[in-house]
Amino acid sequence: MDEGQVEQVRRFNRTVAERVGVLHDHYLGGARPYGQARLLWQIGDGGTHDVRGVRDRLGLDSGYVSRLLRALERDGLVAVEPHPRDRRVRTVRLTEAGRQERALLDDRSDALAASLLAPLNARQRERLTSAMAEVGRLLTASTVSLAVLDPDHPDAAHCLRSYAAELGELFDGGFDPANSLLPDPGELRAPHGLFLVARLHGEPVGCAGLKLPSGAPAEIKRLWVCPRARGLGLARRLLAELEERAARHGCDLVRLDTNRALEAATRLYRDSGYTEVPAFNDEPYAHHWFEKRLTPTAR
Amino acid sequence: MDEGQVEQVRRFNRTVAERVGVLHDHYLGGARPYGQARLLWQIGDGGTHDVRGVRDRLGLDSGYVSRLLRALERDGLVAVEPHPRDRRVRTVRLTEAGRQERALLDDRSDALAASLLAPLNARQRERLTSAMAEVGRLLTASTVSLAVLDPDHPDAAHCLRSYAAELGELFDGGFDPANSLLPDPGELRAPHGLFLVARLHGEPVGCAGLKLPSGAPAEIKRLWVCPRARGLGLARRLLAELEERAARHGCDLVRLDTNRALEAATRLYRDSGYTEVPAFNDEPYAHHWFEKRLTPTAR
DNA sequence: TCCATCCTCTGACCTTAGTCAGAGGATCTC
DNA sequence: GAGATCCTCTGACTAAGGTCAGAGGATGGA
Known part of the structure; x- marks a missing residue:
């Protein structure tokens, strides 16, 4: 592996962690703590999910998720119900308010993206997005x-x-x-x-x-x-x-x-x-x- | 602003926050908490710095930095001394142990970068690093x-x-x-x-x-x-x-x-x-x- | 029917990362 | 020399993120 390449990746990590990472967390969180926002996002809009599955995908402790769910439930954003066929398992889905809250996260995410593009001219935007697509594709490839x-x-x-x-x-x-x-x-x-x-x-x-x-x-x-x-x-x-x-x-x-x-x-x-x-x-x-x-x- | 571009940026943020951001924080931190690691990094190797300058660059509260410095000092990684000409100001520099610890962060950072490149073949690495350079340049431009x-x-x-x-x-x-x-x-x-x-x-x-x-x-x-x-x-x-x-x-x-x-x-x-x-x-x-x-x- | 297993939840606990309001020493300005 | 100002530090406090060890209900298999 080429040393210059490693250095390039490191430089990228620094720039991106600073510009995207930090904003990502503290923008997206907004009023809601990051953990709750993450969970809300993961539950998504498509119907009902097993709590276990969601938890595994986020890699979180069961006690922690339980607490997060309770907080979201208290705010009326999710409904937690026992699984119809196995009542040990619990399922979770977004309520209408939850869907709205999630749409709000969506908007914040759009606003963040737009704030990165805004200072650039058309040609730079074009180049930025296509380079981002390339980086995303290759990072995904390297995650396999x-x-x-x-x-x-x-x-x-x-x-x-x-x-x-x-x-x-x-x-x-x-x-x-x-x-x-x-x-x-x-x-x-x-x-x-x-x-x-x-x-x-x-x-x-x-x-x-x-x-x-x-x-x-x-x-x-x-x-x-x-x-x-x-x-x-x-x-x-x-x-x-x-x-x-x-x-x-x-x-x-x-x-x-x-x-x-x-x-x-x-x-x-x-x-x-x-x-x-x-x-x-x-x-x-x-x-x-x-x-x-x-x-x-x-x- | 083109909607597809915003969507592309968002997709990038998700991928990168996941693959780089998370690793970045929890790799780099290692034994040392992230705040301390950040400070250690910022103090850097080049001689002595005003505490105030370091603090401003990281955008942290003075009380918080004071505490972090004390922790680093306790571990023998930094030496804090009053400024020779203005004894209100304090200066900080890495000790030998601090330089070693920082080199360790460097190695971790290299390891992270290498772990992203490792699964890729030569052509993909080439493409990834040049796309990263482009993204970095344009994100820097948009930060101005x-x-x-x-x-x-x-x-x-x-x-x-x-x-x-x-x-x-x-x-x-x-x-x-x-x-x-x-x-x-x-x-x-x-x-x-x-x-x-x-x-x-x-x-x-x-x-x-x-x-x-x-x-x-x-x-x-x-x-x-x-x-x-x-x-x-x-x-x-x-x-x-x-x-x-x-x-x-x-x-x-x-x-x-x-x-x-x-x-x-x-x-x-x-x-x-x-x-x-x-x-x-x-x-x-x-x-x-x-x-x-x-x-x-x-x- | 009973026991092992599975899943969720609760309570207790810990570390980080901060924030805020002074205290106290050093310096600058008049 | 007296304030005003600057810089650092301390104590008190908060919130978030997370871990761990059970308790307790539900289910499945012998």
């Missing part, structure tokens, strides 16, 4: 974490289901995992392979599997990125991670197959140094087969 | 405030001195305000004119004067931007502000003169719609004369 999970883990299963559902829509004649090679994703667990899941704020947003047959080339399967997490370079990152793990495992060749409907994927493979080769398996859904030679890594 | 000051105000006088000093270096044969037209900047006060000072974090970083002779075109004088505040579009902003004020005052023509050594300024005037005209005064330091027709504003 990769983890090796068992293919039966709920997050992994969610990705595999989404993968199959999406292919079902894209392929002529649909997609049925049972007809494809690797009908059982259980093969993608140690020692015969591994399964990687990408998560953003705890939500699974992508996956990729690697088969590591002994004495044969490694094979990449089930590479998928959730539609709303596209444009973050995530597929490329998953691919690079699998290649590195394959290389560390001693593989010097990695292969994969893909369907002609998956144009972006095919482009990614070509860009990443894969070359098209004759069919090396009889996957019924595949139209293209690729391979890439790996440079062995230390260890 | 303009104020009408009396030319005798210390901040205004500082700008005028710097202006003269810089011209003195740039012009063949130096620059002596007494030889120029408008030897007395006092003419740049109401009702005969006005003087605008740009400030960044309270420090004066630029200025521009406007003469408003009754029945004659307005005239722009003493436009200057401090070297370390260049590249923020500040000269352009000062110019636009003066033009707007002139137009509101009823002027439909604004004029100015400039020296050939000031190439960037000359370029700015041309870009901003000024056209070169024959000399309209006998300013000894001028080589170019410009004018611009204003479109009258409402009111």
Whole structure:
């Protein structure tokens, strides 16, 4: 990592923490303490939520949230009720007054944004917002974490289901995992392979599997990125991670197959140094087969 | 102001407050409470500082700072001593242990920056840091405030001195305000004119004067931007502000003169719609004369 | 039916980050 | 030399954010 880049990021953190961070907290809070405002925001407008879910998303102590909720309730902003089917769980929703209060936070947030733009001319605003979009996108990308999970883990299963559902829509004649090679994703667990899941704020947003047959080339399967997490370079990152793990495992060749409907994927493979080769398996859904030679890594 | 832009800024604030802001505070703080860490940072390494100056820069209450200093002193990180010449004032400097602690904050800050860059590939890092630089520059630009000051105000006088000093270096044969037209900047006060000072974090970083002779075109004088505040579009902003004020005052023509050594300024005037005209005064330091027709504003 | 578990709430407690009103010493101005 | 002014410090106080250890009701499984 380049030292100048680290210094640049630090400078950015200082500027932004000062200009945005401070304002963000002490503007947005306004009359309401920041904790309450945060909670109000998180409860949002869309109907009823489990208290537990909200709490987990904010990462707060249960006692603390309980107290915050009581304060909001006292001001008539939220209604807390037991869950209809499990009366241990409590649910919370905004009242009309709560929705108004939240809209007020919205306005404050707009005012803050506007106060940043106001002193700038049109061209500067244009440049600022597009640079902000870029920073936001890349910071989001850097927030995504990769983890090796068992293919039966709920997050992994969610990705595999989404993968199959999406292919079902894209392929002529649909997609049925049972007809494809690797009908059982259980093969993608140690020692015969591994399964990687990408998560953003705890939500699974992508996956990729690697088969590591002994004495044969490694094979990449089930590479998928959730539609709303596209444009973050995530597929490329998953691919690079699998290649590195394959290389560390001693593989010097990695292969994969893909369907002609998956144009972006095919482009990614070509860009990443894969070359098209004759069919090396009889996957019924595949139209293209690729391979890439790996440079062995230390260890 | 474009609604999409406001929304973009808000989205940015959310992402950044989450990813940078939170980490910033709770990483950087570490063992030391954030207030102490901030103070430690501000005292910095460069020798001895007046407590008052440090306090003003952080915008904190004197009692609060006193307490923070005592805590730092207890931990042996700073030494507080009376000012040698005015024993009401106290000065503060880091001890060796304080310098080490501050270096530790530095490392934490680096670690935070590195943790943002780590998950990205080389191209993404490149793009992130340059977008951050752009955002930082433009947010800094939007932090600059303009104020009408009396030319005798210390901040205004500082700008005028710097202006003269810089011209003195740039012009063949130096620059002596007494030889120029408008030897007395006092003419740049109401009702005969006005003087605008740009400030960044309270420090004066630029200025521009406007003469408003009754029945004659307005005239722009003493436009200057401090070297370390260049590249923020500040000269352009000062110019636009003066033009707007002139137009509101009823002027439909604004004029100015400039020296050939000031190439960037000359370029700015041309870009901003000024056209070169024959000399309209006998300013000894001028080589170019410009004018611009204003479109009258409402009111 | 009973016990373990889950979820929420309450009370007690702690640290930070401030604010405010003087007290008290040092300096400046007349 | 006497105020007025300046600067720092102290004590008293407040609010927010948060943690921890149970209490107590609801549910699920043996």
